[in-house]
Each structure stands twice: as structure tokens, then as C-alpha cells.
Amino acid sequence: MNILIVEDESRIAKRIERMTRDIFGNALKSLKHINTLQEALRYIENNALDIVLLDLNLNGDNGFDMLTTVVSESFHTIVISANKNQAITAFEYGVLDFVPKPFNRDRLQQAFNRAIKKEKTENNKIKLLAIKKRGRILLIPIEDVLYIKGAGVYTELFLANGKKELHDKSLEKLEQLLSHTFDRIHKSYLVKISEVKGIIIKPGSKYMAELKNATLIPIGRTKYKDIKAKWL
Incomplete structure (x- = not known):
């Protein structure tokens, strides 16, 4: 450390x-x-x-x-x-x-x-995600973030306005901070619970989360039962 x-x-x-x-x-x-x-x-x-x-x-x-x-x-x-x-x-x-x-x-x-131990925080007060962009610090309201995708040691924030921003924290670290608002539905994705419209089952037992904006995000097979119980 x-x-x-x-x-x-x-x-x-x-x-x-x-x-x-x-x-x-x-x-x-x-x-x-x-x-x-x-x-x-x-x-x-x-x-x-x-x-x-x-x-x-x-x-x-x-x-x-x-x-x-x-x-x-x-x-x-x-x-x-x-x-x-x-x-x-x-x-x-x-x-x-x-x-x-x-x-x-x-x-x-x-x-x-x-x-x-990568314990999730007990608070649900986080309202902002700070990102570095062109030498400046920008504050992104959590309410503007729809889902987050892991990108190696970084993450990509997908926003309601269609833009994508890069964050220096890993998906695991953001999951710790955002566990009350976002679900880890796949090894590479965190999704805001309130943005999920439903679950689509595709051939080959592939599961997808459909967001309100029609975006489809994969659901890991090991996570499907927990996600289904929570959302449906």
C-alpha cells in the first residue's frame, strides 16, 4: 500500500x-x-x-x-x-x-x-463524480450518469446527454462508492437501477438489461438471478 x-x-x-x-x-x-x-x-x-x-x-x-x-x-x-x-x-x-x-x-x-477489502460504503450521499479533462476538474452530477463501463484501470461514464467521459477510478472502486445507486450487472458494467426498463432474454441464454433510452447492456450469467429478483 x-x-x-x-x-x-x-x-x-x-x-x-x-x-x-x-x-x-x-x-x-x-x-x-x-x-x-x-x-x-x-x-x-x-x-x-x-x-x-x-x-x-x-x-x-x-x-x-x-x-x-x-x-x-x-x-x-x-x-x-x-x-x-x-x-x-x-x-x-x-x-x-x-x-x-x-x-x-x-x-x-x-x-x-x-x-x-473493497467493502461498499454505507452512505448513499454521493452526488458528484469528479473527472480530469483538458487540465481541468469537471464535476459530473450522479443523476446525469446512466451506466459505467470498465476500460482497463479506467472507467467510461455514459451520460444522459449522449456524451461519454473517462474517469481514473477503476470499476471496482466506483462500485464501492455507488453501490446504493448502481448495480454491478456484468464484470464490465455498472448500471443505474432507476434507468432499467426491463430484461431481455436472447437465444443462447444471453441476458440483456434494456435501459429507458433503449440501450442494451449485457447481464452476466452468474448475476442474472439476483438482478431479476431485484428488478422484476
Whole structure:
């Protein structure tokens, strides 16, 4: 695991670092602590990461200025903050977890477990997907996304307006964040439940989900029974 801690209070950063080393042990490949937003953004741009632990108040800078950038990346973001009233907004942006200060080792490990074991989030508050496009960060409302297709380590977002956008997160990571709104109906597809019109059975026991816009998306054979029970 490659982990970055973005925290301006040295005492808290050392505590997070100590707990993180204790939790991961030999599985920890790299652990970096940075205390400013700009330096953290430069580090993220030049290093492969699995998890970023982000405080939302950094020497007077607003962590939300960084949040739209980090949630567009391939890694998961876990917010560690005393500002509990900002938790809902953080989840809306697509963080994996929000750990309120003060916290203990068990709560931090719970957050890590969601990333390690690929547990689905318990919140259904995510409203935006941030994507990188032409050097800018664009926020795509979840309500505009019809389905998502895996494209290697990336994903393709298919939107209601007919456009397609590329996201740096894998299908597995987006499934964790979007499990309350989207179903994994195939190894390569996440589909918004509310957009499904019905199921079509084709010759050779091939199953397709028909969306309201007439798009057909394959349903994996192992997933057909669960999908049928949920939708029909």
C-alpha cells in the first residue's frame, strides 16, 4: 500500500502514521506525510497512491479546494477531520469514508478495511463524480450518469446527454462508492437501477438489461438471478 497523509498538525500526523504502520505492517510500501495543500497536490501528480488521508483544514487552507482533485484520481480518499458538519458534503464529493476527530485505532482501521477489502460504503450521499479533462476538474452530477463501463484501470461514464467521459477510478472502486445507486450487472458494467426498463432474454441464454433510452447492456450469467429478483 502507498499512502499519503495530508495533515498540518504534527502531533496528529505522527499519531496517524504510527497507527497506519501498526495496521499495515509489512504490507505498507510507502507512507508520506505532507502538511500543505500545494505540496500534496504536487506529490499526488508524481506518485502512485492507494489511499490519501486528508484533513479539511490545513494551515487555514480549505481541504475542499483539494478534494475535487483527489476524488478524481484512481485512489480512494479518506477524510480525517474535526469538522463533522462537513461529512455530508465530503461524501457528496465521493470520499470513501469520513473519520471524525478525535479517533482511535479501531475507527481508522475500519476506514482502511473499506479500501482493503473493497467493502461498499454505507452512505448513499454521493452526488458528484469528479473527472480530469483538458487540465481541468469537471464535476459530473450522479443523476446525469446512466451506466459505467470498465476500460482497463479506467472507467467510461455514459451520460444522459449522449456524451461519454473517462474517469481514473477503476470499476471496482466506483462500485464501492455507488453501490446504493448502481448495480454491478456484468464484470464490465455498472448500471443505474432507476434507468432499467426491463430484461431481455436472447437465444443462447444471453441476458440483456434494456435501459429507458433503449440501450442494451449485457447481464452476466452468474448475476442474472439476483438482478431479476431485484428488478422484476
